[in-house]
Amino acid sequence: MANGTAALPQFIPSPPINSFHIGPLDIHFYALGYIIGITLAILITRRRWRALGGDPDLVNDIALWGVPAGIIGGRIYFDVTTPADIPHVWYGVFAVWTGGLGIWGGIAVAAAVVAWRLRRLGITVGPFANAVAPGLLVASAIGRIGNYFNKELFGGPTTLPWGLEIPYAYRVNGGIPVQDLRFATFQPTFLYELIWDLAFAAFLIWLGHRATIRPWGLFALYVAGYSAFRIFEESVRVDSSEHFLGLRLNMFVAIALTIAGLAWFVLAQRRPERPISVLPASATGAVQAVGSDEDAAVAEDTAEVTSVTSVTSVTSVTEDTEDTEDTEVTSATQPEAEAGDTDEATVATVRSDD
Secondary structure, eight states: OOOOOOOOOSSBBOSSSSSEEEEOOOOEEEEHHHHHHHHHHHHHHHEEEEEETTTHHHHHHHHHHHHHHHHHHHHHHHHHHGGGGGGSTTGGGGGGGSSSOOHHHHHHHHHHHHHHHHHHOOHHHHHHHHHHHHHHHHHHHHHHHHHHHHSSSSSSSSSSTTTOOOOOOHHHHHHGGGGGOOOEEEHHHHHHHHHHHHHHHHHHHHHHHSSSOOTHHHHHHHHHHHHHHHHHHHBOOOOOOOEEEEEEHHHHHHHHHHHHHHHHHHHHHHSSOOOOOOSEEEEGTOOOOOOOHHHHHHHHHHHHHHHHHHHHHHHHHHHHHHHHHHHHHHHHHHHOHHHHHHHHHHHHHHHHOO
16 A cells, blocks of 8 residues: 555456356356357347347247357357367367357358248348347357456557456467567457447447348448457457468458448448348248148148138139029019019019129
């Protein structure tokens, strides 16, 4: 204590642990962060999808397909782009709990699987993509807390008050340049991304309420905005990464996706308005021929009902026509009657026609 005041810490301390035990289970904060993030993303998307007139329970069904696909795609991207960081054990390529999910690989594979699932249900993909975009950013933000516990995803050395303390063992194993090993505090790039993701998610929600955004528009902005921040982040990070032409490999990916996302947004906004469907085809009475035996049976039953209805309609029209002809013949063969009788015959004919 100096001059009667407690000295403030000059850096962000690293957590002493990265997991905890519940009985025999070893719970890693990295995995826990993504579980919480995915849960929040589902809740946000349910609310946004309901506002569009869709069934919020559909989001749960889509998550059952999209989340595993995203984890698989993210791990494949990590293994391919940073092979030096794969743990040296037989299950190393699968060890997501130790860190290592490439966001772009995860989004690409998950988007393809989700789009397939939605089209199979007869739902327009673009509006759902807009609904899920902010939730994806929130999931990424919460997941970055796991990077803090793993003492990874840090930038170059710094003396700023919010510098992150990285223990020496993690500096050596983190693949940072040799000249930086003597420093103890580094840029907390995971924290910068966390703040950006939450702020950008709020912006997308605000923009969706304030402007007319066509299907795929918000998702395209998500791709562009997240990737644009990664250009900055990749220029600051010094942890291990594959390099190409003197730059981190992810830098080239970030630049390409920023340009692609902006172009995608412009094209989406210029597309003419088209009818969209936010409910499954079965909910609107349409029959989807998807090739399964059950769906084929439904289609056959529907066709049979339609056929029976058509035959019934034709029979009804024929019977009405015959009744009318019989009435006309009867009226024509009757002798001429007085005016009162003629009126009664006319009334009888009209009633028969009805």
